[in-house]
Structures are given as structure tokens and as C-alpha cells.
Amino acid sequence: MRNTHKKAFYQDATPLLVAVDCIIFGFDLEELKLLLFKRKVEPFKGEWSVIGSFVQPEESVSSAASRVLGAYTGLDGIFMEPLGCYGEVERDPGARVISQAYFALIRLGEEEAQAVETYQAKWFGLSAVPPLILDHNQMVENALQALRRKARYRPIGFELLPEKFTIPQLKRLYDAIYQQEFDRRNFRKKILSMNVLDKLDEKDKSNSKKGAFLYRFNRQQYEEMIEKGIDFVL
Amino acid sequence: MRNTHKKAFYQDATPLLVAVDCIIFGFDLEELKLLLFKRKVEPFKGEWSVIGSFVQPEESVSSAASRVLGAYTGLDGIFMEPLGCYGEVERDPGARVISQAYFALIRLGEEEAQAVETYQAKWFGLSAVPPLILDHNQMVENALQALRRKARYRPIGFELLPEKFTIPQLKRLYDAIYQQEFDRRNFRKKILSMNVLDKLDEKDKSNSKKGAFLYRFNRQQYEEMIEKGIDFVL
DNA sequence: CTTAAAAGTGTATTTTTTACACGTACTTCA
DNA sequence: TGAAGTACGTGTAAAAAATACACTTTTAAG
Missing domain, CATH: 3.90.79.10 (Nucleoside Triphosphate Pyrophosphohydrolase)
Incomplete structure (x- = not known):
């Protein structure tokens, strides 16, 4: 009707x-x-x-x-x-x-x-x-x-990862998205400098003998960062 | 049918x-x-x-x-x-x-x-x-x-200007788009460093006694720049 | 002929990006 | 059992880019 x-x-x-x-x-x-x-x-x-x-x-x-x-x-x-x-x-x-x-x-x-x-x-x-x-x-x-x-400008990569992930896994994701190999150390530095990842006490050993620490994306801190006018840029 | x-x-x-x-x-x-x-x-x-x-x-x-x-x-x-x-x-x-x-x-x-x-x-x-x-x-x-x-990433600003324009006019456009005042000198430096503007011999005196040189956007050079993988970023 | 106002050029400083070297933890295998 | 291999983690120096800012030039107007 x-x-x-x-x-x-x-x-x-x-x-x-x-x-x-x-x-x-x-x-x-x-x-x-x-x-x-x-x-x-x-x-x-x-x-x-x-x-x-x-x-x-x-x-x-x-x-x-x-x-x-x-x-x-x-x-x-x-x-x-x-x-x-x-x-x-x-x-x-x-x-x-x-x-x-x-x-x-x-x-x-x-x-x-x-x-x-x-x-x-x-x-x-x-x-x-x-x-x-x-x-x-x-x-x-x-x-x-x-x-x-x-x-590059939004933390959408996390949508493709499990809730807990390691920095090397995150890097591999970005490598895959951009079809290029980012520098391991610079990648870590950059992503950690944004303070949107919470480090956990667990390690993931699926990829190495030493194991890599697991992290979790902290959406709240991301939003606060945006509020302050700081950009997320990889 | x-x-x-x-x-x-x-x-x-x-x-x-x-x-x-x-x-x-x-x-x-x-x-x-x-x-x-x-x-x-x-x-x-x-x-x-x-x-x-x-x-x-x-x-x-x-x-x-x-x-x-x-x-x-x-x-x-x-x-x-x-x-x-x-x-x-x-x-x-x-x-x-x-x-x-x-x-x-x-x-x-x-x-x-x-x-x-x-x-x-x-x-x-x-x-x-x-x-x-x-x-x-x-x-x-x-x-x-x-x-x-x-x-920021594409030279679309030129679509809003006449074919011949001055650098200060271009700056005023970007000021208007982003609602902030860019530094006169840095703006000029940056846009000229990209080599996509052809300087003409004419001046526009509508805005100052001294007059400002007119420029023209060179689309061909822009495309060559893109070919080479160099970005246009303001 | 001085002044004002916008255009144009240069340079020093800070910040960000990039490149790269070394130490660590843990498993494997001789 | 201990040497080797492998991925993880940290730091630092050099290069490049962004930013801040000072001074000179041109010309119409008073």
C-alpha cells in the first residue's frame, strides 16, 4: 500500500x-x-x-x-x-x-x-x-x-586476523596486502609507536621455536588517538 | 523488446x-x-x-x-x-x-x-x-x-581553477578546501618540486601590485610522474 | 620618494623514514 | 649435551621530508 x-x-x-x-x-x-x-x-x-x-x-x-x-x-x-x-x-x-x-x-x-x-x-x-x-x-x-x-589509514587489517595475533603475523598480512616485504624492525616500531596494541603474556609458537608475543588491538585507544587528531598511518 | x-x-x-x-x-x-x-x-x-x-x-x-x-x-x-x-x-x-x-x-x-x-x-x-x-x-x-x-593525492584541485592560475591562487584554494592556512613558502616549494606546473611569462596583477606569475598544469608530466611511481602528495 | 602589500627565494631545525647490526630464546639433530 | 639454525626482539646511525621563519623584490598609492 x-x-x-x-x-x-x-x-x-x-x-x-x-x-x-x-x-x-x-x-x-x-x-x-x-x-x-x-x-x-x-x-x-x-x-x-x-x-x-x-x-x-x-x-x-x-x-x-x-x-x-x-x-x-x-x-x-x-x-x-x-x-x-x-x-x-x-x-x-x-x-x-x-x-x-x-x-x-x-x-x-x-x-x-x-x-x-x-x-x-x-x-x-x-x-x-x-x-x-x-x-x-x-x-x-x-x-x-x-x-x-x-x-594504510584505518586499522582494518585487524579484521583479517584472529583477536590475538603476533607482530610478525600482522606484518605478513601487510606484506600480503601490498605485495611487498616491509622491514621487520621498522614495521614493529611503527605499529607499536601508535599505542593501539595491548601486549599479552602469551606467546604463539606456531611460527618459530622462540615464539612471538601475542597482541590484541585496542579499539578504545584507537578512538582516543583519533580524537586527539593523531592519524593511524602505516 | x-x-x-x-x-x-x-x-x-x-x-x-x-x-x-x-x-x-x-x-x-x-x-x-x-x-x-x-x-x-x-x-x-x-x-x-x-x-x-x-x-x-x-x-x-x-x-x-x-x-x-x-x-x-x-x-x-x-x-x-x-x-x-x-x-x-x-x-x-x-x-x-x-x-x-x-x-x-x-x-x-x-x-x-x-x-x-x-x-x-x-x-x-x-x-x-x-x-x-x-x-x-x-x-x-x-x-x-x-x-x-x-x-591530497590527486591533482584535482586544478579542476576548480582557470587554466592559467598563480601559485598564491592555488594555495588559497587549498586553504579553502582544508580550512587551514598553509605556509606560503612551503606550499610553493612542495608543489613546484613535483614538476607538474609550467610557468608562463604572464603575470596576474589582480591580487597584488607586484603581480604573480601564471602557471599551467601539465597533465602529461603528471602522468609520467605517476608512471615512474612518484606520488602526487600535497 | 616613501610606504604598504603581496610575491618570491633561501636556510636552519625538527621530525620521520629508511637501512642495517646485533643479541635472544628455543628446537633440532649430530 | 651442545652446536646450529631460525625466527623474534631491540637499538642506532644516516637520509629524507616536513616545518618554521627571515629577508629581498616589485610596484601602485599617497
């Missing part, structure tokens, strides 16, 4: 299909990965794609993205950022579809196997991304650029 | 109204300004808003934005960047409308009076922006943030 009433205002305009697409990154403490799905509908059924859905009339665009993320990973409260609008007329031969893309960051652990099992999904290393349908390869490329841009 | 055929694929999805909105910045060599329009349609007829339009089935989203910019300023090839998607369900009481916002930068000169005369438009200083309809004030705020973010 309400919609019928509303439409009275903008009679002349033509509604279009609107979708959200989610580019999902994960990090297995070695390599940056991308979660891709085998498409279940025509056209292009069976081909690889990022995951998406049409936006429903009763949900916001960002809720649609959250819904998609929740549905396909079984996870809640996943970190997600808008990436951009893909609005070419002929981008989807199936129909005129405008897509708003998001990129999401998730911690790779046990639970994530769920998506891989339940849906025909698979984690791909960044250097092994297969050809995707439509403009999805473009989206992935843009998502990676956006991730690189953001990770 | 084609559309009818296409729709066969995504039967279950509901099309929605999609609009573009353009946040238009201008610079009069003194202050950063915003071009606002008196809305001509219900709801909110007569109130101030940024300019926009619905996206038509046969045009891309970015073409729609270009169309709007061209139509309301009489100018062609205006610099424009996507800003983001505004997709809350209840953002427009007139209907469920998803808006993709763009921000645009134009040189303030004589031609621009056209918009102001033909349409009920007006340039507002940034500190005097009136209450706008819907979430347009939010869009304006985000656009300003985006402008600040971008202007």
Missing part, C-alpha cells in the same frame, strides 16, 4: 534492478584470499563469481549486503565497506542491473569452512583468481585497490 | 527507482562554494537540494550524472567522481529511491551564471549551506570529506 502511494510522486521514472555484490577477503596467516562462488542461476550458471543478491524493497542497500554476507558465511557483524557502483547498461546480459559492490574482511578459521561446504564456494589466492562473470574481475581489482588504500 | 527478453532471467527481483545526485563545487578564487537548486517537484517543492535525476534504462549511472551536470550548468566534460550510494529504505518519503551521489568540480566563470539564471540555482559558501531536503546535507558533508581526501 505504502509503495503504491509513494510512487504517485515519481510517475515518470522507470525502476531498475539493483543488486549488491560482496568481495570477500580472508587471510590464512600466509596469503590473502578471496571467497568465490559457483553461480547457481542463469545466465552463466556454474561459472565463478563474487556473491550477491538483488536489493529488496524493504531493506536498505547496506542491509542487503549484510544479509548476503551473513547468509553465505554464517557469520555476523562482518566488517564491510562500500566499494562503488557498477552501472553500465550492458554489464549484465540477463537484464539491466545496477550493482553496488562492497568489500568485506573476515577472519579465516574453522567456521568459514561452512560456506565452502554448504555453497559451492572456494577460497582463491589473489594470484590465482579465475575469470569471473560480468565485471566481477574488475570489482575484485577495485576491491584490492580499496583495501590497500584503506588499510 | 530487449528488456522484456532480459527480464526473463531475474523474474523474482523487484526493480527500484535509482537516482543520481550531483554535489557541485566551485571556487571563486576566494571561497569554496556549492551549487544548490530550488526543487521543482513534489515532495519538498521549493526547498533547497543538490541537483539530481532518475537513471533511465538506456543510460549508465555515470552517464546519468554527466547528463545532469551538462543540463544544469551548460558545461561539457565536467570533472566528476563517484561519492557513494545512499540506500536507506525511508530516505525519500516520495518513494523508495536509491541514489548514487557524485561530486563535481567546476571553474567559476561567466558561463556558470547560466545555471543560476535559467534554473533557480544559487552558489552558497561552505559555511552558509542551508538545510537541504532528504539526506542531501549528509551528501554534502561526505562530498567535502571526499574532496579533501582526494585533493
Whole structure:
């Protein structure tokens, strides 16, 4: 009813299909990965794609993205950022579809196997991304650029790590994101100088005999830092 | 026909109204300004808003934005960047409308009076922006943030200046964008060190008795600089 | 012909980034 | 059992970049 009433205002305009697409990154403490799905509908059924859905009339665009993320990973409260609008007329031969893309960051652990099992999904290393349908390869490329841009100025890298992580693990993540090797010692110096990490008493020995101390991101201190006008810059 | 055929694929999805909105910045060599329009349609007829339009089935989203910019300023090839998607369900009481916002930068000169005369438009200083309809004030705020973010790493400031400009004028622009006074001498040093400005033999005396030399942005040298991996950073 | 006002040039200081050397803890294996 | 290997952790010197600030130049106006 309400919609019928509303439409009275903008009679002349033509509604279009609107979708959200989610580019999902994960990090297995070695390599940056991308979660891709085998498409279940025509056209292009069976081909690889990022995951998406049409936006429903009763949900916001960002809720649609959250819904998609929740549905396909079984996870809640996943970190997600808008990436951009893909609005070419002929981008989807199936129909005129405008897509708003998001990129999401998730911690790779046990639970994530769920998506891989339940849906025909698979984690791909960044250097092994297969050809995707439509403009999805473009989206992935843009998502990676956006991730690189953001990770420099916002502490979003932590979204890809377990709650407790070591400095060397964090460095490996940044190495993976920027495809370059940061200096071990300078990296540590810089990140610690920002005072947003709490050092724990535990060590992680999975990577070395000596073991590396575990740290935890302190969001509160980060916010205080921002309040004071100090930037997070890696 | 084609559309009818296409729709066969995504039967279950509901099309929605999609609009573009353009946040238009201008610079009069003194202050950063915003071009606002008196809305001509219900709801909110007569109130101030940024300019926009619905996206038509046969045009891309970015073409729609270009169309709007061209139509309301009489100018062609205006610099424009996507800003983001505004997709809350209840953002427009007139209907469920998803808006993709763009921000645009134009040189303030004589031609621009056209918009102001033909349409009920007006340039507002940034500190005097009136209450706008819907979430347009939010869009304006985000656009300003985006402008600040971008202007630091991309030479987009030049889009707001005439082709020939002086270094002090460029500085005043950056002062206006960032709402802070940069050091005259350091600013000059930095921008000149990037070698993307061609010094001309003419002087502009509108601002001082001595006159300041005019410069021109050299896009080619800028691209070469980027090729070499050197960043433009102000 | 002095003054005022903005433009232009130079330099010293501080801060940040970069490069790199050494000591430590703990496991493995001869 | 002790030597070797490996990743972790700390410190320091040099280079580069950002910042602060002083002085000179040009020219219209009084």
C-alpha cells in the first residue's frame, strides 16, 4: 500500500534492478584470499563469481549486503565497506542491473569452512583468481585497490586476523596486502609507536621455536588517538 | 523488446527507482562554494537540494550524472567522481529511491551564471549551506570529506581553477578546501618540486601590485610522474 | 620618494623514514 | 649435551621530508 502511494510522486521514472555484490577477503596467516562462488542461476550458471543478491524493497542497500554476507558465511557483524557502483547498461546480459559492490574482511578459521561446504564456494589466492562473470574481475581489482588504500589509514587489517595475533603475523598480512616485504624492525616500531596494541603474556609458537608475543588491538585507544587528531598511518 | 527478453532471467527481483545526485563545487578564487537548486517537484517543492535525476534504462549511472551536470550548468566534460550510494529504505518519503551521489568540480566563470539564471540555482559558501531536503546535507558533508581526501593525492584541485592560475591562487584554494592556512613558502616549494606546473611569462596583477606569475598544469608530466611511481602528495 | 602589500627565494631545525647490526630464546639433530 | 639454525626482539646511525621563519623584490598609492 505504502509503495503504491509513494510512487504517485515519481510517475515518470522507470525502476531498475539493483543488486549488491560482496568481495570477500580472508587471510590464512600466509596469503590473502578471496571467497568465490559457483553461480547457481542463469545466465552463466556454474561459472565463478563474487556473491550477491538483488536489493529488496524493504531493506536498505547496506542491509542487503549484510544479509548476503551473513547468509553465505554464517557469520555476523562482518566488517564491510562500500566499494562503488557498477552501472553500465550492458554489464549484465540477463537484464539491466545496477550493482553496488562492497568489500568485506573476515577472519579465516574453522567456521568459514561452512560456506565452502554448504555453497559451492572456494577460497582463491589473489594470484590465482579465475575469470569471473560480468565485471566481477574488475570489482575484485577495485576491491584490492580499496583495501590497500584503506588499510594504510584505518586499522582494518585487524579484521583479517584472529583477536590475538603476533607482530610478525600482522606484518605478513601487510606484506600480503601490498605485495611487498616491509622491514621487520621498522614495521614493529611503527605499529607499536601508535599505542593501539595491548601486549599479552602469551606467546604463539606456531611460527618459530622462540615464539612471538601475542597482541590484541585496542579499539578504545584507537578512538582516543583519533580524537586527539593523531592519524593511524602505516 | 530487449528488456522484456532480459527480464526473463531475474523474474523474482523487484526493480527500484535509482537516482543520481550531483554535489557541485566551485571556487571563486576566494571561497569554496556549492551549487544548490530550488526543487521543482513534489515532495519538498521549493526547498533547497543538490541537483539530481532518475537513471533511465538506456543510460549508465555515470552517464546519468554527466547528463545532469551538462543540463544544469551548460558545461561539457565536467570533472566528476563517484561519492557513494545512499540506500536507506525511508530516505525519500516520495518513494523508495536509491541514489548514487557524485561530486563535481567546476571553474567559476561567466558561463556558470547560466545555471543560476535559467534554473533557480544559487552558489552558497561552505559555511552558509542551508538545510537541504532528504539526506542531501549528509551528501554534502561526505562530498567535502571526499574532496579533501582526494585533493591530497590527486591533482584535482586544478579542476576548480582557470587554466592559467598563480601559485598564491592555488594555495588559497587549498586553504579553502582544508580550512587551514598553509605556509606560503612551503606550499610553493612542495608543489613546484613535483614538476607538474609550467610557468608562463604572464603575470596576474589582480591580487597584488607586484603581480604573480601564471602557471599551467601539465597533465602529461603528471602522468609520467605517476608512471615512474612518484606520488602526487600535497 | 616613501610606504604598504603581496610575491618570491633561501636556510636552519625538527621530525620521520629508511637501512642495517646485533643479541635472544628455543628446537633440532649430530 | 651442545652446536646450529631460525625466527623474534631491540637499538642506532644516516637520509629524507616536513616545518618554521627571515629577508629581498616589485610596484601602485599617497
